[in-house]
Amino acid sequence: xxALLFDVFGTVVDWRTSIAREVTGICGPxxxxxxxxxxxxxxxxxxxxxxxxxxxxxxxxDVLHLESLRTVLSEFEIDLDSDATTALNLAWHRLEPxxxxxxxxxxxxxxxxxxxxxxxxxSLLLDMAKNAGLPWDAILGAEPVxxxxxxxxxxLRTADILGLRPDECMMVAAHNSDLAxxxxxxxxxxxxxxxxxxxxxxxxxxxxxxxxxxxxxxxESLADxxxx
Amino acid sequence: xxALLFDVFGTVVDWRTSIAREVTGICGPxxxxxxxxxxxxxxxxxxxxxxxxxxxxxxxxDVLHLESLRTVLSEFEIDLDSDATTALNLAWHRLEPxxxxxxxxxxxxxxxxxxxxxxxxxSLLLDMAKNAGLPWDAILGAEPVxxxxxxxxxxLRTADILGLRPDECMMVAAHNSDLAxxxxxxxxxxxxxxxxxxxxxxxxxxxxxxxxxxxxxxxESLADxxxx
Numbered sequence: 429x430x431a432l433l434f435d436v437f438g439t440v441v442d443w444r445t446s447i448a449r450e451v452t453g454i455c456g457p458x459x460x461x462x463x464x465x466x467x468x469x470x471x472x473x474x475x476x477x478x479x480x481x482x483x484x485x486x487x488x489x490d491v492l493h494l495e496s497l498r499t500v501l502s503e504f505e506i507d508l509d510s511d512a513t514t515a516l517n518l519a520w521h522r523l524e525p526x527x528x529x530x531x532x533x534x535x536x537x538x539x540x541x542x543x544x545x546x547x548x549x550x551s552l553l554l555d556m557a558k559n560a561g562l563p564w565d566a567i568l569g570a571e572p573v574x575x576x577x578x579x580x581x582x583x584l585r586t587a588d589i590l591g592l593r594p595d596e597c598m599m600v601a602a603h604n605s606d607l608a609x610x611x612x613x614x615x616x617x618x619x620x621x622x623x624x625x626x627x628x629x630x631x632x633x634x635x636x637x638x639x640x641x642x643x644x645x646x647x648e649s650l651a652d653x654x655x656x
Numbered sequence: 657x658x659a660l661l662f663d664v665f666g667t668v669v670d671w672r673t674s675i676a677r678e679v680t681g682i683c684g685p686x687x688x689x690x691x692x693x694x695x696x697x698x699x700x701x702x703x704x705x706x707x708x709x710x711x712x713x714x715x716x717x718d719v720l721h722l723e724s725l726r727t728v729l730s731e732f733e734i735d736l737d738s739d740a741t742t743a744l745n746l747a748w749h750r751l752e753p754x755x756x757x758x759x760x761x762x763x764x765x766x767x768x769x770x771x772x773x774x775x776x777x778x779s780l781l782l783d784m785a786k787n788a789g790l791p792w793d794a795i796l797g798a799e800p801v802x803x804x805x806x807x808x809x810x811x812l813r814t815a816d817i818l819g820l821r822p823d824e825c826m827m828v829a830a831h832n833s834d835l836a837x838x839x840x841x842x843x844x845x846x847x848x849x850x851x852x853x854x855x856x857x858x859x860x861x862x863x864x865x866x867x868x869x870x871x872x873x874x875x876e877s878l879a880d881x882x883x884x
Contacts, residue, residue: 490819541782541786549817550794550796550800550817550818551817551818551819551820554769554793554794554818557793558769558793564794565782565785565786565795566778566782566792566794566795567793567794567795568778571800571817572778572799572800589777589778589779589799590778590779590782591718591779592779
């Protein structure tokens with residue numbers, strides 16, 4: 429194993445709490461900020477599906493997020509000006525990590541290449557890393573390879589960029605579907621349980637659904653398992 | 657100014673001394689290792705020119721380096737097996753920084769995005785950074801944008817990936833030609849004098865040849881000028 433590639437939203441950072449806080453900050457306390465965050469996130473897969481299906485050319489996540497945000501603002505009947513809308517859209521650049529993420533990545537980085545393999549665009553992931561102190565070795569993911577997970581190209585082209593065989597790469601994610609797609613491409617897999625990603629009533633991805641290479645409850649636990 | 661983009665070979669790392677040392681290590685002490693390094697480097701621009709001209713599709717620098725290496729080995733009448741040839745080609749992944757590079761980048765990184773905008777491929781730059789402790793925020797350059805400097809796309813697409821206007825980016829290089837191309841694209845420019853890049857008899861790029869935004873003799877001096 430030479431490189432550990434990380435899903436980011438949900439696996440490394442707590443998008444729901446972070447987005448809800450920013451919604452309150454920008455839209456005011458009268459908005460149900462968790463419901464707003466959940467609705468915004470619910471438009472994430474359908475937006476990427478337009479690209480995966482070939483209905484539109486590769487489009488950065490920042491652009492897809494902005495389109496979805498306008499939809500949600502309309503549904504919530506919130507009137508934000510253009511500057512405030514842009515500022516809220518950039519909340520995804522400022523998501524906060526789970527408490528174990530920075531110490532775990534810092535340990536793993538001593539022995540492995542660590543990089544995001546996220547559907548977030550490069551500037552989103554770079555701003556997030558600067559803001560949160562995430563010690564990535566490189567910023568990889570959908571934008572450099574022009575393919576959204578779980579398309580095989582997202583995994584295979586990332587391994588190719590690294591000059592590695594797929595079996596020298598491990599996908600680390602809190603989502604069974606992401607790991608299943610990575611495993612199909614020959615990657616090793618590590619499931620990190622994030623039972624609060626979707627809040628206290630989460631029903632999905634509470635446990636590993638296949639024999640992943642590793643299954644842990646934090647990135648620090650993964651560092652323990654990999655002797656870092 | 658938000659991002660500082662660095663030329664790498666010559667500006668951040670001392671390729672000539674590093675390559676010569678590896679040539680001696682792999683080919684033995686009977687080879688004129690500095691002449692070998694200079695000859696190998698002399699094939700760098702012609703190899704990239706095939707891509708710039710459209711005569712061949714974008715091809716990673718590792719591949720171009722390997723083709724050039726085979727030519728130089730033949731010229732020097734050195735018979736290396738395939739494994740040793742591959743090992744020597746990867747010497748470019750292990751180049752050593754000038755003494756001011758790591759402390760300078762570390763200071764600049766506190767205030768700016770710092771990333772390579774090199775013609776080196778991602779895995780080359782990533783391995784070099786891990787080996788030498790170069791604290792990049794991301795690994796940018798020719799491969800993510802599929803264009804070799806000094807083509808305008810190399811600069812303009814890099815700014816676009818960062819979500820920045822060209823005038824929010826500064827090219828930092830020891831080569832006047834690189835800065836001239838970046839300036840044409842609207843980048844700010846910083847010349848770092850590296851009078852020993854080509855050894856003690858260097859005649860080119862000893863001084864700034866235009867009114868660059870900054871002109872310094874080390875990356876630490878640039879950090880001084882930018883109040884980092």
